[in-house]
Amino acid sequence: xxxxxxxxxxxxxxxxxxxxxxxxxxxxxxxxxxxxxxxxxxxxxxxxxxxxxxxxxxxxxxxxxxxxxxxxxxxxxxxxxxxxxxxxxxxxxxxxxxxxxxxxxxxxxxxxxxxxxxxxxxxxxxxxxxxxxxxxxxxxxxxxxxxxxxxxxxxxxxxxxxxxxxxxxxxxxxxxxxxxxxxxxxxxxxxxxxxxxxxxxxxxxxxxxxxxxxxxxxxxxxxxxxxxxxxxxxxxxxxxxxxxxxxxxxxxxxxxxxxxxxxxxxxxxxxxxxxxxxxxxxxxxxxxxxxxxxxxxxxxxxxxxxxxxxxxxxxxxxxxxxxxxxxxxxxxxxxxxxxxxxxxxxxxxxxxxxxxxxxxxxxxxxxxxxxxxxx
Amino acid sequence: xxxxxxxxxxxxxxxxxxxxxxxxxxxxxxxxxxxxxxxxxxxxxxxxxxxxxxxxxxxxxxxxxxxxxxxxxxxxxxxxxxxxxxxxxxxxxxxxxxxxxxxxxxxxxxxxxxxxxxxxxxxxxxxxxxxxxxxxxxxxxxxxxxxxxxxxxxxxxxxxxxxxxxxxxxxxxxxxxxxxxxxxxxxxxxxxxxxxxxxxxxxxxxxxxxxxxxxxxxxxxxxxxxxxxxxxxxxxxxxxxxxxxxxxxxxxxxxxxxxxxxxxxxxxxxxxxxxxxxxxxxxxxxxxxxxxxxxxxxxxxxxxxxxxxxxxxxxxxxxxxxxxxxxxxxxxxxxxxxxxxxxxxxxxxxxxxxxxxxxxxxxxxxxxxxxxxxx
Numbered sequence: 001x002x003x004x005x006x007x008x009x010x011x012x013x014x015x016x017x018x019x020x021x022x023x024x025x026x027x028x029x030x031x032x033x034x035x036x037x038x039x040x041x042x043x044x045x046x047x048x049x050x051x052x053x054x055x056x057x058x059x060x061x062x063x064x065x066x067x068x069x070x071x072x073x074x075x076x077x078x079x080x081x082x083x084x085x086x087x088x089x090x091x092x093x094x095x096x097x098x099x100x101x102x103x104x105x106x107x108x109x110x111x112x113x114x115x116x117x118x119x120x121x122x123x124x125x126x127x128x129x130x131x132x133x134x135x136x137x138x139x140x141x142x143x144x145x146x147x148x149x150x151x152x153x154x155x156x157x158x159x160x161x162x163x164x165x166x167x168x169x170x171x172x173x174x175x176x177x178x179x180x181x182x183x184x185x186x187x188x189x190x191x192x193x194x195x196x197x198x199x200x201x202x203x204x205x206x207x208x209x210x211x212x213x214x215x216x217x218x219x220x221x222x223x224x225x226x227x228x229x230x231x232x233x234x235x236x237x238x239x240x241x242x243x244x245x246x247x248x249x250x251x252x253x254x255x256x257x258x259x260x261x262x263x264x265x266x267x268x269x270x271x272x273x274x275x276x277x278x279x280x281x282x283x284x285x286x287x288x289x290x291x292x293x294x295x296x297x298x299x300x301x302x303x304x305x306x307x308x309x310x311x312x313x314x315x316x317x318x319x320x321x322x323x324x325x326x327x328x329x330x331x332x333x334x335x336x337x338x339x340x341x342x343x344x345x346x347x348x349x350x351x352x353x354x355x356x357x358x359x360x361x362x363x364x365x366x367x368x369x370x371x372x373x374x375x
Numbered sequence: 376x377x378x379x380x381x382x383x384x385x386x387x388x389x390x391x392x393x394x395x396x397x398x399x400x401x402x403x404x405x406x407x408x409x410x411x412x413x414x415x416x417x418x419x420x421x422x423x424x425x426x427x428x429x430x431x432x433x434x435x436x437x438x439x440x441x442x443x444x445x446x447x448x449x450x451x452x453x454x455x456x457x458x459x460x461x462x463x464x465x466x467x468x469x470x471x472x473x474x475x476x477x478x479x480x481x482x483x484x485x486x487x488x489x490x491x492x493x494x495x496x497x498x499x500x501x502x503x504x505x506x507x508x509x510x511x512x513x514x515x516x517x518x519x520x521x522x523x524x525x526x527x528x529x530x531x532x533x534x535x536x537x538x539x540x541x542x543x544x545x546x547x548x549x550x551x552x553x554x555x556x557x558x559x560x561x562x563x564x565x566x567x568x569x570x571x572x573x574x575x576x577x578x579x580x581x582x583x584x585x586x587x588x589x590x591x592x593x594x595x596x597x598x599x600x601x602x603x604x605x606x607x608x609x610x611x612x613x614x615x616x617x618x619x620x621x622x623x624x625x626x627x628x629x630x631x632x633x634x635x636x637x638x639x640x641x642x643x644x645x646x647x648x649x650x651x652x653x654x655x656x657x658x659x660x661x662x663x664x665x666x667x668x669x670x671x672x673x674x675x676x677x678x679x680x681x682x683x684x685x686x687x688x689x690x691x692x693x694x695x696x697x698x699x700x701x702x703x704x705x706x707x708x709x710x711x712x713x714x715x716x717x718x719x720x721x722x723x724x725x726x727x728x729x730x731x732x733x734x735x736x737x738x739x740x741x742x743x744x745x746x747x748x749x750x
Contacts, residue, residue: 044706077692085687316444320444331421331706
């Protein structure tokens with residue numbers, strides 16, 4: 001087995017759990033937030049900077065690397081770790097979500113998905129076998145099965161057909177997987193917002209016995225309450241001795257509420273994307289750096305933060321860099337936002353250790369959102 | 376006096392000289408290349424990275440900082456050093472070159488220059504007094520007098536009038552300068568490509584007794600031979616106990632040929648600007664990273680370089696980042712190019728120390744340009 005999940009402790013106040021995931025490139029502490037390095041780089045950051053903020057694992061995108069520079073090239077370079085100079089664990093997605101998001105530019109059949117590249121319009125094809133081949137070439141520690149992510153809203157029959165295809169595709173991924181000893185392949189639970197379909201999906205995937213499971217088809221436009229509801233009835237069906245991953249989630253509330261429902265792993269482009277738009281997550285809530293009120297604000301972005309940005313620069317300077325469209329702006333704000341989420345997850349792990357995650361949630365929500373939403 | 380120039384040694388093979396310039400924020404070794412931080416940031420770089428590559432002094436632009444964020448704001452922040460978190464010396468230009476480059480957008484009178492901001496089109500005014508006030512507010516170690524930079528080509532009468540106004544303006548800058556004990560104001564020699572006008576300009580400026588002199592009006596489109604010719608008859612007229620600065624020059628050949636003619640300081644946006652366009656200066660000459668031949672080139676950008684980029688990444692990866700328009704591309708290539716020029720100047724200083732700058736020039740030109748241009 002490529003990975004091993006070690007359950008350290010369950011929170012007495014919630015469904016949260018503290019664990020360690022042992023991978024070929026090192027151990028990660030869960031629950032964890034994974035920064036996204038779409039094109040073999042976490043945008044604006046170096047690997048050393050990610051390590052300095054204690055990023056333990058990053059995610060990279062199969063769809064993007066398949067199209068550019070191509071997985072064969074990365075394989076020739078010695079794999080994705082070596083290509084991008086990152087020696088800690090990497091999780092790759094399957095490309096499924098990206099190709100389905102292409103809308104009219106793609107055509108789904110039982111065999112796979114034909115689509116047009118967003119880069120040059122060329123005709124491309126991804127299937128369970130191809131997505132697995134690509135991820136084998138990349139050499140990620142954790143791979144994802146090629147799934148069909150149903151949109152929201154979608155009717156019952158559509159979602160049922162889609163989840164059943166996802167199971168058949170998961171089987172094909174498993175059969176095509178060449179390196180089960182060094183790369184762990186996760187199954188993805190689908191089933192939309194329908195409880196019995198989620199149960200069916202879990203049941204079918206458990207039969208295939210994956211080393212980890214993702215809850216897919218969430219964070220696709222549904223209200224957060226609905227996402228939490230789906231997690232509440234889906235996560236308990238998953239085996240306790242395997243890691244559980246919620247894809248594409250990165251807002252502080254969704255991270256905490258996901259952990260409370262038993263999720264171990266998260267990823268999202270949110271912290272780096274909003275950083276490039278001048279938006280920051282801070283202990284005092286969201287800061288939009290271009291606001292005029294920060295023009296002569298010579299205090300740090302977040303007075304409670306000890307990241308490189310907050311230790312060395314003022315809001316006035318960060319505002320100036322943003323307005324002048326300087327690359328350093330994207331760097332400094334990305335540094336802060338990633339550090340913020342990674343630190344948040346450290347605090348979350350401590351709160352689980354102390355059996356007080358619900359108390360922590362209340363304290364955090366009050367400070368960050370100014371009110372306590374119901375759990 | 377804000378600064379003191381210490382002449383260590385003159386090269387026996389050329390007009391080059393080795394020196395140290397003592398400034399309020401530390402000592403710099405000359406001849407030196409100064410990275411440009413136009414808008415209070417050397418594009419894509421942090422101060423720590425600049426220090427790691429031994430950048431001893433940087434330049435920042437009065438024109439840009441005057442317009443955005445404004446010198447009053449930077450003064451309130453505690454000065455430019457504190458605002459941008461750089462504690463080593465800073466040289467600021469006067470804004471003269473930038474406003475004259477605006478063409479139809481500016482109007483010159485004896486009083487100063489009225490112009491339209493390139494940012495918002497607002498009407499603005501810079502004069503000797505204003506440019507001095509701005510630089511006093513910024514708190515740079517070395518300030519430049521507000522000069523009129525004649526274009527190339529320009530007729531004799533135009534250049535003569537322009538240099539005489541530059542002298543009058545230099546006097547007004549000196550009179551307006553509030554901090555001569557902590558900020559050194561340099562005079563700028565004009566006179567275009569006319570020997571007697573250069574002599575006149577030097578004569579007039581020497582009477583004003585500046586702590587340093589720049590040779591202005593070069594690198595404005597004239598052939599390199601002509602620039603070298605002007606330096607040959609202008610630099611020897613300048614006092615030996617003061618630093619000499621050639622503005623806007625950053626190509627390896629022009630740096631070496633400037634040093635050979637007695638120049639001590641240089642600045643240019645070239646290394647960072649071409650980096651953002653995927654072009655690199657290496658010991659093997661220029662590399663255009665997007666070229667297809669680097670697609671599967673898993674060797675460093677420059678095998679003889681020990682910069683962060685060359686120690687950790689391959690040409691194939693750098694090419695990928697550039698083609699994917701990743702911010703890390705600008706970072707890694709800027710790092711390399713700045714490191715290259717700073718290292719080149721270290722080698723140049725060693726060659727002066729060893730009385731072999733002409734030999735060094737020949738070796739370098741052979742390797743970089745593939746041929747030995749006449750000195």
